[in-house]
Amino acid sequence: MDTSGNLPSYRAPRLRPGDRVRIVAPACPPGREHVARGVEELTSWGLRPEVGEHVFDQWGYMAGRDEDRVSDLNSAFRDPGVRAVFAAMGGKGTYRIVDDLDTDALRRDPKPVVGFSDITHLHLALWARCRLACLHGPFPDPGDDGRGSVSADAVRRALMTTEPVVIRRDAGEATAAVTVEGTATGVLLGGNLSAVRTETGAGLPSLEGAILFLEHQRGTGLGEVDRALTQLTRAGALEGVRGVALGQFIGFEQDAGDATLGGWGIADILRDRLTRLGVPVLGGLPAGHGPHPPSIPLGTRATIDTAEGTLTVQPAVV
Structure with missing residues (x-):
């Protein structure tokens, strides 16, 4: 759908x-x-x-x-x-x-x-x-x-209230370095990457025409993010996505510069997996498992604008 x-x-x-x-x-x-x-x-x-x-x-x-x-x-x-x-x-x-x-x-x-x-x-x-x-x-x-x-x-x-919700990019977030320039509009869907991955092949709705929001909290390391995004890609779940909004990926700070990981950090994994979609990607949104999380409507129209560094979402209530 x-x-x-x-x-x-x-x-x-x-x-x-x-x-x-x-x-x-x-x-x-x-x-x-x-x-x-x-x-x-x-x-x-x-x-x-x-x-x-x-x-x-x-x-x-x-x-x-x-x-x-x-x-x-x-x-x-x-x-x-x-x-x-x-x-x-x-x-x-x-x-x-x-x-x-x-x-x-x-x-x-x-x-x-x-x-x-x-x-x-x-x-x-x-x-x-x-x-x-x-x-x-x-x-x-x-x-x-x-x-x-x-x-x-x-x-x-x-x-x-029925005010739109606007989340602004924070340059201090680990995902802020992941950007594919452009604007995109669609229904905002997603949330925790592990949950999105688990629903693949079971209850994951079509993401065609959607803006996909992802956030994550570290479990086993960079490989878990790589596996999750690769599974979503191989399953065809990301086909038709109009844009990606990246929230916080908590706990991956220790990976940056680790020689055993070839110098890769979380931004490298996300950039490698997501840029090939050919759609705008906005990283650095301070939303997820960090302190003071915002509240973001899901299932309503949203726009990402990488030049402005914003995710703007229509309210979940009327």
């Missing part, structure tokens, strides 16, 4: 004071203090936050059994009084439950899902199956010292 076509995305109404919102844990279990601070923050916006039944369950490294985690999600999707769904954290396990999401409920009553990292699996599945616009953003926990207040305010503005 060409994501640049005329089929509309489903965008929820913006949040207003008095709205109920639901906190869920599709992946790993969050700490109680973390959730309590988020509840306090959401309440300060005039919202009425609720905590899903199984948020503090634990089954292995996940927040309860698969059927319980998806039950919390579907309960929020089906409740007409719940106007947004927040993932308390990412981690592991969301990929196990995406086939059982009640996307019919979201078609009838769209509501944004907020999260990032492993929650990318949800975002991709919801776009593929019901074209729901979501939000790549953190759980609104400002922390005890308030250091997360900038990110929390970005979540608030992305959900409670």
Whole structure:
């Protein structure tokens, strides 16, 4: 399916004071203090936050059994009084439950899902199956010292206003050196590279006509990024992409200049794999697993402009 076509995305109404919102844990279990601070923050916006039944369950490294985690999600999707769904954290396990999401409920009553990292699996599945616009953003926990207040305010503005979101290139980011000049417009899709790769051949929606957003947190090293991008290329998943927006690739700083890696760093891998697409690439966006992450709509129209160093995204709410 060409994501640049005329089929509309489903965008929820913006949040207003008095709205109920639901906190869920599709992946790993969050700490109680973390959730309590988020509840306090959401309440300060005039919202009425609720905590899903199984948020503090634990089954292995996940927040309860698969059927319980998806039950919390579907309960929020089906409740007409719940106007947004927040993932308390990412981690592991969301990929196990995406086939059982009640996307019919979201078609009838769209509501944004907020999260990032492993929650990318949800975002991709919801776009593929019901074209729901979501939000790549953190759980609104400002922390005890308030250091997360900038990110929390970005979540608030992305959900409670209809202003476009503009993310500007930061020359200090490791991916800032990766640029293919030009401008491109399309629906913004993507998120965490590991999640995008895992959905290849399973639940990855067509990226034809899309701007692909990627961010990543180091696991085993440069090879994991190389393997992921090569797999996406070999599977034909990147055919028709109109542009690439690169966020943070955290933890790869130690690789630069390593003689055992031939002097390559993360920018070299990204440049080698992505420039051959022949589309504009904008690196250096301060979005991902770093401090103070912004909130970025997914499933709405976006433009990258390498001359201006900006990613401009239309809101996920109306």
